[in-house]
Amino acid sequence: MTVPSVPGVRLRRITVNGVGLNVATAGRGPAVLLLHGFPHTWRLWSEVIGPLARRYRVIAPDLRGFGDSERPAGGYDPGTLAADAAGLLEALGAGPAVVAGIDLGAPPAFLLAMRRPGLVRRLVLMESVLGDLPGAEEFLAGGPPWWFGFHAEPGLAETVLAGHEEAYIGWFLDRGTLGRGVRPDVRAEFVRAYTGTGALRAAFGAYRALPAGARQIREAVAGARLTVPALAIGAHPVGRALERQLRPYADRLAGHVIPDCGHIIPLDRPDALLGLWEPFLDTDEGRYGRPAGASALTRGVSPTPPSP
Template sequence: MRNPLVLAGLALLLMAAATPAAVGQVKPFPPSFQTRDIATNGVTLHVRVGGTGPAVVLLHGYGETGDMWEPLAVELMRDHRVIVPDLRGLGLSGKPATGYDKKTQGQDIAGLLDTLKVDRADVVAHDIGNMVGYAFVAEHRDRVRRFVLMDAPVPGIGPWDEILKSPMLWHFHFGGPDMERLVAGRERIYLDRFWNDFSADPRRFSEADRRHYARLYALPGAMHAGFAQFAAFDQDARDNQAFLAQGKLTMPVLAIGGEKSFGPTMAVVMRAAATNVTGLVIPDAGHWLMEEQPKATIAAVRAFVDAAP
């Protein structure tokens, strides 16, 4: 199903994508955003909250933190209440030893919204955030109006087994007793592989961004938590198959892929799990959509969340 307002808005983003993307850097959220540490579900989440209006939750992925969303958050806060957590174990959130399966992290988000007294929200996600977002949405379908996923698979959904065979996803299988020791003090080298290999043009992931995130991933427990996110994928696949057995998602879903990365496969994944999916490919972009093509990505999200229910 395609809403005419969504299609009109998406046409605007294609115009934006025609212009070269500026090389950005992580900016602090505006002072009007509150920064809070909220205890829920056995973890303390570092959260930015700003704006008023219908709620929208922004879920980041691996190699970044909630800081990645600053340009989109500034745009949406004009008429939305924007909620931006760091996921369990990442950024400035707590780093417990366990709980990195995405069903548990979806429950983190549900508890966060309970604390903020938010009954219903849109969800916008990228990378690992897609997986946390799907678990939250699938378990709390009545709490989500619209769902945006960007450029990453969902364990156990659609062509998951084929996706796992890609040599580009070697890090999904990187494990063993020495993995943390191997990257200790070398976090920047490890993360550069993702920022470089998954970009259409690595120069678009700025040096300032790289330094910022490398510092956060060098915090005690952060790399352990990152590896635990991947180690949970088998459990995530089982949980997601159980969610899917309850029926496909019925709220509107926007599945965005970067032209040089997931491309149209993002929509293929979500059509296996949802009945009302709009697929979109951002031109001249790899995986890091907010860094590589921020104008086009923001325009796409804005048009989708602005569409009538």
């Protein structure tokens, strides 16, 4: 199925690890796998899919339990989400790929690169923290964001929020763009995806799995190093916390903070994001992470039609 509001994108249903995932695909070339966070779906990448798809094969799933993917009872820990991502790349014959994750999508992207480095050509992590690894103390000085505990309490948040989803999701979208907001059609899709106690319960499963994720991340760095080239991108409010967490464990890491940018980087400052991505994705390793002067990944050009 094609998506009129995002030219060149085709939606597919792909079963991975027994779970049907809704997957947006576009373009041809080396693969780029995009993993969203909360409260997002694959449409988080609406502004960057087109430019990327002119040169790359873009794969943007709804994570299990999110959007139009199936909502199993469990498996929302980063390790299982990483296994889903690996299975998706294998099902599509798309590895090794550039893997990018933001917010809740960053820990599974990180674990995928640690556990299956042969599937990951380069790694981009954005606006997240990796469990309780050292380096995020300044960001967490006042404790984790308030909603972490609210979402983590079984049965609470989905009960309280039922009937108020639009206001709640809208708060995150406005806050995550420093008040600028997102396109009405994208906003409507996010609200639709998180409406109903079943949708909310599945989404909050990722927060209820945070302790398991922290253990998985500690175990990963205890036994190996991050060997693939990595790029950490921060904005408001995470800043350089993620970069500081990664620095002791990464062989090749570049870090950047995008100024005047909210947490939802791909929708708030897509051109700035593309400017950082371009030199990292496929040029010589000595340049990776530097902003491009005249980016070839510009918006406003329709992508190459996807392969059948």
